[in-house]
Every structure is written in C-alpha cells, then in structure tokens.
Amino acid sequence: MKKRTWHDRYPEDLPLTLEYDKCPLYQYLVDAARLYGDKKALYFMGKEMTYKAVYEEAKKTANYLQSIGIRKGDRVAIFLPNTPQSVISYYGILMAGAVAVPTNPLYTERELIFQMNDAQARAIICLDILLPRVNSARSHTTLEHVIVTGIKDYLPFPKNVIYPFVQKREYNLLVKVEAGNDTHIWKKIMEQSVPDYLESAIDPEEDIALLQYTGGTTGNPKGVMLTHYNLSTNVQMCETWLSRSEDQNRQNVVLGILPFFHVYGMTAVMNFAIKKASKIILIPKFDAGELLKVIDKQKPNLFPGAPTIYIGLLNHPDLEKYDLSSIDACISGSAPLPVEIQERFERITGGNLVEGYGLTETSPVTHANFMYAERINGSIGVPWPDTDAKIVQMGENGLEEVPVGEIGEIAVKGPQIMKGYWNNEAETASVLKDGWLLTGDLGYVDERGFFYVVDRKKDMIIAGGFNVYPREIEEILYEHEAVQEAVVAGVPDPYRGETVKAYIVLKEGATLTEEELNAYTREYLASYKVPRIYEFRDELPKTAVGKILRRKLIDEEKQKQEEAASV
Incomplete structure (x- = not known):
C-alpha cells in the first residue's frame, strides 16, 4: 500500500502493517484453551465458564454436527441471543468445517424462511422459546x-429452577421439546457427545467461515461471504488498535452487550476476546438499569457499543448510583456517535470513547479514531493497519479520487474485505471494483487524513435542489438539552421533491414544543436544512444493534401520504 497522509498521524507504537495469522478462525479458541485453560472465558447471569470448558463443549458440538451429516461448507444457522450456547455453537460449527449463519432472534417467520432458503442452511441451533417459529417455518425451508x-x-442454581416460571411470566410461553430424528436436545448432546471431531482442511483465505446477512434496507438481505482470513485479520487489527487498553495486572473483561448475530459484536467482542483470552460478560438483551448493575459489579474495562446504548445509560435516572470507572476503552460503531454523547460518557467513566466505522462487508471495521493519540470528535478517524481508503466520484473515465475536503463516496480496500455476496454476482460486481469496496457512504477526508461520514448515499435528502445531509442536522438536535434521541429523514413533498422531517424522543421529564425546536435549529442551520416537520415519539424503531431505522420511518410516511391521497 502506498504512503498515505494519515500514516504520519500514527503514533510510534502503532504499526502501519501487521504479520497476520493464516489459520482457521477457531484456532483462537484452541490456543486460549491450551495456554489459559483455567481462565474465565464467559460470565452469564451468575455462571462462569473457563476456556477449557468452552473448548470442550465446542468440540462436542462439532462432533455432533458431523454425526448428523454436516460436512465442510454446509451452512448451520445460529438463532440465539448472547448466551454461552451462542459462543460454543459458533466455534463448534467452524470446527466441523461448516459455515456459521448468524440469525437475528427477532426475525419473523417470513424473514427466517427467506434467510434459511437463501443460505440453504441444513441445520439450525435455536432457543426453546423460538422453536414454535422455527417449526412453523421449517417445512418451507432447506432445514x-x-x-x-x-x-x-x-x-446456576437456583436460577435454573426459577427461570421457567420467569419465562412463563415474560413470554407467556413454555415449550416442551421432544427429541426425534430431526430434533435434538442441546443438554443431551453436551452430556452424551464425545469432545472430539474430524478436523477439516481449511484454506483461511478461500474458505468461508461466516455467511452474514446485511440489513436489507434495499430489497432482500444479501449474504456477505466472510472468510476465516477476513475475520481473523480484522480481529488482529482490533487487537493492535486497543493494545494500550490492556490491564497487565488482570484479565481483560469485555462487555458483551452487542449481539453476536451482528458482525460488529462478533468481531469486536466475541472473536477479539477469545483471541486475547479475555472474559466476556454475556448480556442477552439491553436493559439500561440491569447493564449499569453488571458494569458496577463485574468491572469491564472494554466496552464496544453503539450510540443508543451509551445514550440509554446516560439518561437512566439511577446513573449516579453506579461505579463505571472500570471502563477504559470504548469503540462506538453501527451509527454516527453524537459528539455531546461522547463527551458526557467520557466525563462519567473517565475512559476513552472513540468513534469507528465499518460495514458487514468489511468484517466489519475499517476506520477508527486513535484511542490514546490524536483524535477528532465527529470524525470516524483514520484507516486501520493495512487498510486503504479514498473518496471517489464517477467521472468520464470511471471512478476518480476527489480532492481533499470534497464530498464523494467512501471506498475501502484491505484484507478484511468480503469475498462477495452469496449467489449474487451482479451485486458483488456493483460494489467491488479492482479490489476496492464501494461503501455507499458519502464522506470526505481532511488534509490530515481523517475521514468523515456525511451520510449514507441513499439517505441524502434533495430538498428544492439542495443536498441536505441528515447527520449534520441530527448533531445539532442532539446538542439540545431536552433531546434524548433524534433522527432526520427526507419525506415526499409535492413542491420541494423531498422535505426535511425530524423525529424526536425527549428526555424523561423534559418538555419542548415544535416552535421552540424550530427557533433553536434556525440559529445553527441554513434555512433549507431546517426541518419543516417535527414529530415527537416515545421511542424510535431500531435494529438489534441499536441503529435507528430511518428507512422504516420514511416508509411509514409514504404509507400515510398514500392513505391520505386515497380518501
């Protein structure tokens, strides 16, 4: 890779290039169990497991999958929240030579059918309360x-005895599972299976470890093919970036609130922690009050997260009752991090919270601010080691790099870039150009080499001929003391083509009128950027990782306008 401007910003102890392990991704668990077998690997609602125990159960999983006919390259779905089983399943699937297909536990039957058929999954590992959904879907799938x-x-006892009653109360559901030729009980597998498996010959650079589905904001979700090498290189980049955050006097403790069925949580929490033989605190669902208690008691020092998670903690009424000072390093991803949230979180924890950037197609991280060196709030930082990036526009001779400071599409290149989209050569060809991935994000780079995301290419609003970038307006809204969450979208307008609409969630006990908010935004924004419509809501629709679903709000608006026009 040629010399780039941002290379001069790298601190002396952060290398520009790394020597990467070329081994199957599951080797990280093998090594952790061999070298640190008695170290704690997982903490889950009071129960702890050592690395040796996790490895033994992953081997049993691999053995059992192979015994029911799963072979190298077969797809096996994981339909679980963050639990010990999700970690064990993931590594067991890879040890069996199969491909893991993470599946969101919130998926409807229709979404489940699509993903299982598209992946041609032969098996699925699911939670008992999700079994009715799986059973309804399975006759329509390849499972x-x-x-x-x-x-x-x-x-642990007595929680394991009490939990069925809690499950009945919360979900109004108790599922009785009966074993059969095609239905298998996890607990029995762990009791009866042998901790051994037939090791497959893995080519890390060619063999797929993960079929990770994108969110499907435009059409059906696409399966992103990530190889063992794609994933392992990104983990090693992450390890290098966070090297100074390690506590040499104790085992690293990583907070596992990001879902592992999302590639960000899978890389920045699960795979990273296993590589470092750290302890993972498994959190199956986000509840700000419960998360504060866990941080206070378990003392994590690493906290990969998303803006909505940090916002939820900062706005909890009991925040001051808990000690968050163990937190040393946080990388925020999946959505833009408001500067005001970043600064407040750092004041309260005393740790460093920096913004990063990536996509499912990049395993996922490509950029981040330096954790312990120069950083710029509001920037996504600089490319990670061995990662190149540029800002491009379509010109007469194809893609052309634009001058510093000019807005264009962010393109990235590096060893973490996907192999392509599963069974979709046309989509693959549309985003992979001579080794460069076109991200679909609009941004620019400054004279120091720091990158900035202006917005998603498809989220840019064209109002009355002006280009309006929602993120700029959202940053202003987040600075208002009464605003907890905000998202801006372009909605259809017969005169302007599109007009700017802001959706607002207020902090508990706060009051704010549309007139007051309009006056406030006019102080900081050009008139064509000021929202023409404000809608106050109790909550905003989000993905499992906490990204606000702007597209869902736009679709709701279009539907309302169509219904009004038909009356």
Missing part, C-alpha cells in the same frame, strides 16, 4: 435438523 437449547441450561 433438516434443529438443535434446541434454553436459557436455563447455563444458569
């Missing part, structure tokens, strides 16, 4: 086997 587990399987 041959279902392995069923439950939260209580890894709870």
Whole structure:
C-alpha cells in the first residue's frame, strides 16, 4: 500500500502493517484453551465458564454436527441471543468445517424462511422459546435438523429452577421439546457427545467461515461471504488498535452487550476476546438499569457499543448510583456517535470513547479514531493497519479520487474485505471494483487524513435542489438539552421533491414544543436544512444493534401520504 497522509498521524507504537495469522478462525479458541485453560472465558447471569470448558463443549458440538451429516461448507444457522450456547455453537460449527449463519432472534417467520432458503442452511441451533417459529417455518425451508437449547441450561442454581416460571411470566410461553430424528436436545448432546471431531482442511483465505446477512434496507438481505482470513485479520487489527487498553495486572473483561448475530459484536467482542483470552460478560438483551448493575459489579474495562446504548445509560435516572470507572476503552460503531454523547460518557467513566466505522462487508471495521493519540470528535478517524481508503466520484473515465475536503463516496480496500455476496454476482460486481469496496457512504477526508461520514448515499435528502445531509442536522438536535434521541429523514413533498422531517424522543421529564425546536435549529442551520416537520415519539424503531431505522420511518410516511391521497 502506498504512503498515505494519515500514516504520519500514527503514533510510534502503532504499526502501519501487521504479520497476520493464516489459520482457521477457531484456532483462537484452541490456543486460549491450551495456554489459559483455567481462565474465565464467559460470565452469564451468575455462571462462569473457563476456556477449557468452552473448548470442550465446542468440540462436542462439532462432533455432533458431523454425526448428523454436516460436512465442510454446509451452512448451520445460529438463532440465539448472547448466551454461552451462542459462543460454543459458533466455534463448534467452524470446527466441523461448516459455515456459521448468524440469525437475528427477532426475525419473523417470513424473514427466517427467506434467510434459511437463501443460505440453504441444513441445520439450525435455536432457543426453546423460538422453536414454535422455527417449526412453523421449517417445512418451507432447506432445514433438516434443529438443535434446541434454553436459557436455563447455563444458569446456576437456583436460577435454573426459577427461570421457567420467569419465562412463563415474560413470554407467556413454555415449550416442551421432544427429541426425534430431526430434533435434538442441546443438554443431551453436551452430556452424551464425545469432545472430539474430524478436523477439516481449511484454506483461511478461500474458505468461508461466516455467511452474514446485511440489513436489507434495499430489497432482500444479501449474504456477505466472510472468510476465516477476513475475520481473523480484522480481529488482529482490533487487537493492535486497543493494545494500550490492556490491564497487565488482570484479565481483560469485555462487555458483551452487542449481539453476536451482528458482525460488529462478533468481531469486536466475541472473536477479539477469545483471541486475547479475555472474559466476556454475556448480556442477552439491553436493559439500561440491569447493564449499569453488571458494569458496577463485574468491572469491564472494554466496552464496544453503539450510540443508543451509551445514550440509554446516560439518561437512566439511577446513573449516579453506579461505579463505571472500570471502563477504559470504548469503540462506538453501527451509527454516527453524537459528539455531546461522547463527551458526557467520557466525563462519567473517565475512559476513552472513540468513534469507528465499518460495514458487514468489511468484517466489519475499517476506520477508527486513535484511542490514546490524536483524535477528532465527529470524525470516524483514520484507516486501520493495512487498510486503504479514498473518496471517489464517477467521472468520464470511471471512478476518480476527489480532492481533499470534497464530498464523494467512501471506498475501502484491505484484507478484511468480503469475498462477495452469496449467489449474487451482479451485486458483488456493483460494489467491488479492482479490489476496492464501494461503501455507499458519502464522506470526505481532511488534509490530515481523517475521514468523515456525511451520510449514507441513499439517505441524502434533495430538498428544492439542495443536498441536505441528515447527520449534520441530527448533531445539532442532539446538542439540545431536552433531546434524548433524534433522527432526520427526507419525506415526499409535492413542491420541494423531498422535505426535511425530524423525529424526536425527549428526555424523561423534559418538555419542548415544535416552535421552540424550530427557533433553536434556525440559529445553527441554513434555512433549507431546517426541518419543516417535527414529530415527537416515545421511542424510535431500531435494529438489534441499536441503529435507528430511518428507512422504516420514511416508509411509514409514504404509507400515510398514500392513505391520505386515497380518501
């Protein structure tokens, strides 16, 4: 890679290039169990597991999958929240030579059918309360086997006895699971399976480890093919970037609130922690009050997260009752991090919170601000080691790099870039150009080499001929003391083509009128950028990782306008 401007910003102890392990991704667990077998690997609702125990159960999983006919390259879905089973399943699938297909537990039957068929998954590992959904879908899919587990399987006594009653109360559901030729009980597998498996010959640079589905904001979700090498290189980049955050006097403790069925949580929490033989605190769902308690008691020092998670903690009424000072380093991803949230979180924890950037197609991280060196609030930082980036526009001779400071599409290149989209050569060809991935994000780079995301290419609003970038307006809205969450979208307008609409969630107990907000935004924004419509809501629709679903709000608006026009 040629010399780039941002290379001069790298601190002396941060290398520009790394020597990468070329091994199957699961080797990280093998090594951790061999070298640190007695170290704590997982903490889950009071229960702890060592690296040796996790490795033994991953081997049993691999053995059992192979015994029911799973072979190298077969796809196996993981339909679980963050639990010990999700970690064990992931590594067990890879050890069996198969491809993991993470699946959001919130998926509807329709979404489940699409993903299983598109991936041609042969087996699925699911939670017992999700079994009715799986059973309704499975006759319409390629699934041959279902392995069923439950939260209580890894709870300590007496929680494991009490939990079924809690499950009945919360979900109004108790599922009785009966084993059969195509239905298998996780607990019995762990009791009866042998901790051994037939090791497959893995080519890390060619063999797919993960089929990770994108959010599907435009059409159906696409399966992103990530190789063992794609994922392992990104983990090693992450390890290098966070090297100064390690506590040499104790084991690193990583907060696992990001879902592992999302590639960000999978890389920045699970794979990273396993590589470092750290302890992972598994959090199956986000509840700000419960998360504060866990941080106070378990003392994590690394906290990869998303803006909505940090916002939720900062706005909890009992925040001051808990000690968050153990937190040393946080990388925020999945959505733009408001500067005001970043600064408040750092004041309260005393740790460093920096913004990073990436995509499912990049395993996922490509950029971040330096954790312990120069950083620029509001920037996504600089490219990671061995990662190149540029700002491009389509010109007469194809893609052309634009001058410093000019807005264009962010393009990235590096060893973490996907192999392509599963069974979709046309989509692959549309985003991969001579080794460069076109991200679909608009941004610019400054004279120091720091990158900035202006907005998603498809989220840019064209109002009355002017280009309006929602993120700029959202930053202003977040600075208002009464605003907890904000998202801006372009909605259809017969005169302007599109007009700017802001959706607002107020802080608890705060009051704010549309007139007051309009006067406030006019102080900081050109008139064509000022929202013409404000809508106050109790909550905003989000993905499982906490990204606000702007597209869902736009679709709701279009539907309302169509219904009004038909009256």
